[in-house]
Amino acid sequence: MRLAQLVPWSTALASLVASPILAAPEADTSVYHDMETGFTFTQYFGRYSLNNAGITYRIAVPSGVAANTNFDVVLQIVAPNEVGWAGLAWGGGMTGNPLAAAWGWSSGAIISSRWATSHTLPQLYSGSAYQVFKTGTKNNGTHWQITAKCSGCTAYGSNYLSPTGGNRLAFAYSSSKPSNPSSSSSDFSEHSVIGFWNHDFGSAANPTFTTLVAKNLGRH
Structure with missing residues (x-):
């Protein structure tokens, strides 16, 4: 696997295919049953260093979702504490799609909804909203983990993610903590x-998605 050198905001996630300095893609995800939540x-392990350190991205969706709809998803990110912040691009590029930025904090973690219209620092985005679960969000001293439901992550403009197939996603990593x-x-x-x-x-389809969301948000 090849790893990126430090690159400025002007090196966009949108150029993932063409750039020679990207972390190499791994095509497959695996199924993960989370006993806690x-x-x-389905999960992907994004390696960011030559010693195989990486960030795990997990996604769960409701069962029976129709195509071309804006459906909720649950996102879980697990990262070593050396990760200053971890990013996820729901459309597979830096600009013009919902972004998530997450980082460890205190005994838990924080997630921020972002959007970029240019290759600069992504700004706050109100088109997608995260509800952080009480269960599945923690920091144990070596890793931090956040679990949250996102509304508005799977549809943007005329684009829709597939609830039953594969979707091209992207990740970003920095060792520097947010300011x-x-x-x-x-x-x-x-x-x-x-x-x-x-x-x-x-x-990643879950027949009891709505019930599990309510339970993990502490509503039941």
Whole structure:
């Protein structure tokens, strides 16, 4: 696997295919049953260093979702504490699609909804919203983990993610912490590694999705 050198915001996730300095893609995801939250996820391990350190991205979706609809998803990110922030591009590129930026904080973690119209620091985005679960969000001293439901991550403009097939996603990594890590509106540094993959949503279907969301949000 090849890893990126430090690159400025002007090196966009949108150029993933052409750039020679990207983390190499890994095509396959695997199924993961999370005993803590009860969700079935599909997961991808995005390596960001030559010693095989990486960030795990897990996604769960509802069963029976029709194509070309804006459906909720559950996102779980697990990262070593050396990860200053971890990013996810739902459309597989930096600009023109919902972005998530997450980082460890105190005994848990924070996630921020972002959007970029140019190759600069992504700004806060109200078109997608995250609800962080009480269960599945933690920091144990070596890793941080966040689990959250996202509304508005699977549709943007005339684009829709497939609830039953594969979707091209992208990740970003930086070892630098956000400037104000207690706030989801904090600025953060440019990424140092980026990569992309094809994520299988079909194997992440959960028949009791709504019930599990309510349970993990602490409503039941």
